[in-house]
Amino acid sequence: FTELESDQVARFQEYLRIRTAHPSPDYAGAAAFLLPYAASLGLRTTTLHFTPCKTKPLLLLTWPGSDPSLPSVLLNSHIDSVPAEAERWSHPPFAAHRDPATGRVYARGAQDDKCLPVQYLEAIRGLRAAGFAPARTVHISLVPDEEIGGMDGFEKFAQSEEFRALNIGFMLDEGQASPTDVFRVFYADRLVWRLIVKAAGAPGHGSRMFDGAAVDNLMDCLETVSGFREAQFGMVKAGERGPGEVVSVNPVYMKAGIPSPTGFVMNMQPSEAEVGFDLRLPPTADIEQIKRRVKEEWAPAHKNLTYELTQKGPVTDGAGHPIFTATDESNPWWSVFEQAITSAGGKLSKPEILSSTTDSRFVRQLGIPALGFSLMSNTPILLHDNDEFLEDKVFLRGIKVYEHVIRALSSFQG
Numbered sequence: 142f143t144e145l146e147s148d149q150v151a152r153f154q155e156y157l158r159i160r161t162a163h164p165s166p167d168y169a170g171a172a173a174f175l176l177p178y179a180a181s182l183g184l185r186t187t188t189l190h191f192t193p194c195k196t197k198p199l200l201l202l203t204w205p206g207s208d209p210s211l212p213s214v215l216l217n218s219h220i221d222s223v224p225a226e227a228e229r230w231s232h233p234p235f236a237a238h239r240d241p242a243t244g245r246v247y248a249r250g251a252q253d254d255k256c257l258p259v260q261y262l263e264a265i266r267g268l269r270a271a272g273f274a275p276a277r278t279v280h281i282s283l284v285p286d287e288e289i290g291g292m293d294g295f296e297k298f299a300q301s302e303e304f305r306a307l308n309i310g311f312m313l314d315e316g317q318a319s320p321t322d323v324f325r326v327f328y329a330d331r332l333v334w335r336l337i338v339k340a341a342g343a344p345g346h347g348s349r350m351f352d353g354a355a356v357d358n359l360m361d362c363l364e365t366v367s368g369f370r371e372a373q374f375g376m377v378k379a380g381e382r383g384p385g386e387v388v389s390v391n392p393v394y395m396k397a398g399i400p401s402p403t404g405f406v407m408n409m410q411p412s413e414a415e416v417g418f419d420l421r422l423p424p425t426a427d428i429e430q431i432k433r434r435v436k437e438e439w440a441p442a443h444k445n446l447t448y449e450l451t452q453k454g455p456v457t458d459g460a461g462h463p464i465f466t467a468t469d470e471s472n473p474w475w476s477v478f479e480q481a482i483t484s485a486g487g488k489l490s491k492p493e494i495l496s497s498t499t500d501s502r503f504v505r506q507l508g509i510p511a512l513g514f515s516l517m518s519n520t521p522i523l524l525h526d527n528d529e530f531l532e533d534k535v536f537l538r539g540i541k542v543y544e545h546v547i548r549a550l551s552s553f554q555g
């Protein structure tokens with residue numbers, strides 16, 4: 142590595158060491174790292190707050206263009222991460238350990254998505270060093286609370302006067318790693334729902350067989366959901382559908398039993414049981430049909446099951462249409478982006494629907510084109526997983542590709 146490249150990897154590690162994981166992300170620590178970093182590159186910095194307590198800063202970094210009449214380009218990244226089960230990691234999740242043999246940097250957030258701001262900023266450093274001056278203004282937004290739905294983050298930002306004033310023409314946001322050498326690009330997100338099913342039932346002796354116990358009722362629900370899940374997953378396994386093109390439903394917690402000092406009482410059947418599901422729908426899914434399925438098949442009242450089904454974020458855009466960004470000639474930004482990747486010597490995947498959900502949905506909802514994009518090629522998909530890592534060489538190559546992308550997008554005269 143050159144001295145610059147070593148510094149770039151070191152800056153990535155430094156950012157990863159700031160504990161921005163939920164449930165108590167260190168947003169102040171992140172701001173104290175990112176704001177002076179951006180200022181040192183000559184960017185304008187602004188801090189916005191959308192909560193009265195001002196504990197959730199939204200940082201805006203700006204590289205002014207020579208033609209302020211042109212709509213600007215926004216590069217987004219969320220500051221927060223999901224938590225980590227530290228004892229199950231091979232390296233501590235907030236140490237950002239770099240394995241010298243493989244170049245892998247291990248940390249919560251290495252992929253999702255704390256590589257991005259450092260790559261954006263280092264790409265700008267490279268462009269400035271090359272004497273490049275953008276025609277369009279380039280903004281970087283570093284936002285809080287994406288992992289918990291964005292209600293105090295991008296959702297409020299997208300509705301704000303400050304956002305409108307930025308006059309954004311196009312946004313790039315996070316994507317997902319690619320196990321092959323193509324870069325993945327995403328034109329839509331799945332809708333994110335949470336489903337909580339509660340079962341009630343007759344309590345009784347642990348030894349007695351009877352109908353209608355709470356856990357028995359909940360198991361009926363799990364069995365039905367599992368059948369549906371297998372059918373959806375089957376289409377992905379068979380290669381008929383992409384992972385973003387089916388409905389996913391995964392149990393993420395279960396609660397039942399009567400606690401005792403040593404664990405749970407073993408010879409009593411409890412009168413309540415509960416399961417939580419992460420439910421994701423493709424943007425064009427028939428929502429009424431899913432709602433009916435939950436009510437009639439997954440959690441029918443006659444089995445003593447009740448449920449809460451809640452949706453996070455928008456379902457349709459302002460015109461009532463499913464939320465996605467065009468990836469054809471109707472969207473001039475698409476071809477500018479595609480050409481930038483080619484000029485950087487990269488290959489792009491066929492545009493996909495992202496299987497997870499990002500802040501892009503709030504921008505697309507406004508009719509502004511936004512793509513999810515990831516330069517993590519030849520990398521296993523480890524977001525929200527243990528031992529999340531990114532290889533230093535992949536990270537560094539990403540900076541070079543962002544140089545091409547930022548140059549092209551900010552020069553676009555259409």
Ligand code: MET
Pocket residue numbers: 287288289290291333453497498499
């Ligand atoms: C709860 S909104 C989405 C949060 C996160 N990006 C996910 O896909 O799980």
Ligand SMILES: [Zn+2]
Pocket residue numbers: 219253254287315
């Ligand atoms: Zn993310």
Ligand SMILES: [Zn+2]
Pocket residue numbers: 223253288524525
């Ligand atoms: Zn995430």
